[in-house]
Amino acid sequence: MSTALSANNRRGELWARLTRVNDPELDEPVTDMGFVERAEVMQNGSVEVDFRLPTYWCSPSFAFLMLDGIRQALDGLSWAPAYTIRLHDHMFADEVNRGIAAGKPFSLIFDELSSDQDIDALRETFRVKAFKRRQEAVLLALRKQGLTDSEILGMDLSSFDAATVGGDEAEAMKSRYREALIERWPGRKGCEPAFVTWDNREIPPDAFGAYLAELRAVRINMEFNGALCRGLKATRYKEMDVVDGEPTLVDFMLDRVPPRNCTGRHVQR
Structure with missing residues (x-):
């Protein structure tokens, strides 16, 4: 019982800390945005976090700021676990994940990918x-x-x-x-x-x-950017499992979306 309680406490602490990590552009928790797809405390106490952004081409600067926020959240966990953070389905995912696995600081990974941008100035813009x-x-x-x-x-x-x-x-x-x-x-x-x-x-x-x-x-x-991010993420990952014939972003772009009737269901043209 005490082991189960300890595991639940650790899981609760993990998610509580992750909810304090914000999307810097939107000032909304990455957990509310659905960017944290998995956060798990393993049997040996280590932590694994899987992170996914709305689009393949999301700015590496934004990805850096959120991943660095997650790193700080995990560094603050009371039992000081080893942890793994994985970025998925992003144009720089391989580089970022290799850098993290090699123990490189996020600032160095960012400098390698976005040497033309001042990360501190970007942080300040979002703080304002x-x-x-x-x-x-x-x-x-x-x-x-x-x-x-x-x-x-x-x-x-x-x-x-x-x-x-x-x-x-x-x-x-x-x-x-x-x-x-x-x-x-x-x-x-x-x-x-x-x-x-x-x-x-x-x-x-x-x-x-x-x-x-x-x-x-x-x-x-x-708010507009937030709605756009949610819509892009929902559309991107719904393409593999479309529910009730809901249209994807491709359907909208190709004007393949049938009109809805008064019940909200799509009507075939």
């Missing part, structure tokens, strides 16, 4: 987008609670912590925004503003509408 998306969600949730714009923008960190923003989803985003805020400014304390721009400028109430419009544009772009 994640900060803005989380901030907008919390600002809108507070508005929904009936607070005025001046009350929201006047919040310090202590009053923000005490504020109620709505249901479980809103509270989760509140926590994620606070995390991003403190990551950006580690020394931030309770008396400092809860809502500032990425470069730490106050947001004047008379400019709040324009600022929200800027945040909205970031969110819409991220």
